[in-house]
Amino acid sequence: MNPAEQAPSYRGASEHYLSPSRRDPVKVLSEEPVTRRVLTEALAALALPDDRPVDVLDIGSGTADGFSLLTRAADGDPAVVEEARLHYVGLDVDPEMVETAGEQVRSPSASFVHGDVRSGIPGGAFDLYLSCGVPYSHLTRDELVGALRSVLTAVAGRGRRAAVVVDVLGRYSVEWQPNWHLDRWDYAMSFFAGGGSGISEPMTFYDAPALTSVLDEAMAGTGATVVSRTAVDRSVLVGRHTATGTFNPGVPRFRTLVNDLLRDPASVDPADLRFTPATGGAPRDVLDWLAGFAARWNAALQPYTGAGPLDRDAAARLAHALLGLERAGGPGLGVGHSFTTTLVVDPA
Template sequence: MNTTAATSYRDAKAHYTSPKRRDPVKTMLEEVVSHQVLRDAVGRVRSRPDQPLRVLDIGAGTGDGLALLTEPHGGLAPVTDDGRLAYLGVDLDPGMVETARSLHAGRPAEFEVADMRAEPPAGDFDLYMSCGVPYSHLPHADTIEVLTGLMRRIVETRDSAVLVVDVLGRYSVEWTPRWPETRWAYNMSFFEGANETVHDQMSFYDRGSLDDALVQAAIGAGARLGAVTFTDRSILAGRHTATRAFNQGIPPYRTLLNELARGATDVTAAQLRFKPPAGDVPQRVETFFATFAERWNGVLASAGELRAPDQAKRLAQALFACEQQSQQGLGVGHSLMATVVVERPTGD
């Protein structure tokens, strides 16, 4: 999502609509994780069964969130379908909105140009979602302000709703040299079709800082937080493990995993081996990486030498499963997702 006039996404539209963007890592891991998060979120919605699921997608871009809700991913059935959905996607970039309208014409979905920092669109929504790290475009204080506005809208219109907040993970191995910082110049050099690298100042979160933002927003809105869960996505498979734009010393994990998933047998365990990064991090992050390294490297060791494409594909699946089963929602992946039930305090 474009949230500042200084950032132009016109050329980057080619990236969002390119079939090449949906590489095996995206379709077999990232979309599956996002699908599971949204399925869990929808499962927490308290609404009448005769009403459609009312969704506000913040920073909707070209409508990826609509696809995550209504299409199968990795063998998972769709979260919902067009007949039970009323969807509104908002984005600041007119080109993205125009593309989304064209791609999803004829569906129960609307797309509007809107700034997430403005007052939320009129309406009573069951789910306020995001899936493209729009909140990371904002300074931390602005994110709290936006979340406060959304929570205030919830307590003014209903007893409860569910909020999915998607941000960049502070402690991703993609940018270990930047771990001490929480906002820095992020170059989106993976955009296909862009004439130049897209630059933007982005904010990064771990579990503690995102939880703090949610708590501050709830206090400001007079809301109560119900169940809160955190999910890491793409621990070793983020797009910048392929570009290595922020960490030249990291193996190109995403590239190697894509090759495995396509059946390449010349990818070796040594290329994929993971050594826990060193740095001044919270103890639970350090412990996570040590434990994750044991599990990841154990999967590689058990696979043995790859002699056939099917073996390579099975190893890719096993490594994707290792990521999903190991994550703890600490902010150690490319992105960190929080699923929050926002409630009106009893007695109001």
């Protein structure tokens, strides 16, 4: 059976991705800036002439978040790519997502294709092979090796440098600490907003050694050469499942609390935001990094703890301090909700 025929149904999921409530303060002020930074740095590494089009293939494009992240100016910063300069192709296995994306993005710069990366990728010489929203975690490890091999083979054979962004779920997120001993398990998207039905399916989770192994295996025999490899963890304490507690009922509702510092500050006791990191269940480098992050996070809380209800200005200062820590990201260990690695690759 064709892999596309085996894909889970995402019927109704577009309601979540288009819901205004999805773009909460955490997403707008922390998650999107991190992804925009990843994309900006990836394209900068290519040193493309200013007058040349930028060709992008967005793998697992969904409702075209990638297009928006590339073309939408934010916080006074220009767009990552001017829309007029962009040639964007979105690839997604779900026909509803493809249809919805086409309805939402009516731009001559964009087109959307129904297809499965496991069966191959659209032809063309792309500068950026984008993924965001952890599409690659839907694949098994071996499927990811095959998918990335097809991408890297395309780069090797088409004669120009490209950047490949690989976005997956981090294995050691506090959102699912009880599952740290597993690298693939049934992941329920119970955070869906806007009336969409929740989806549950097996997903694959990665730490740095596991993803490095996948990338090295995918690269072997393609003829492509990695010029640079960088990684970042996004949403260390504010991933969407800290709002639901679905996989770790004991985790503080960090995302909700940080959002409420900006939306309903009187409801937040800063002491509830304190983070006590794990002392076991993960490799030593992961535990050490989380301990250091906890020290920085709790130090930001300290001036606001025990002083009574926060006024709006104080709450905003605290929220922005915490979101600043989140924007800095983790070092690419698999300690956040998402774990993103960027390869800059030269052809054969």
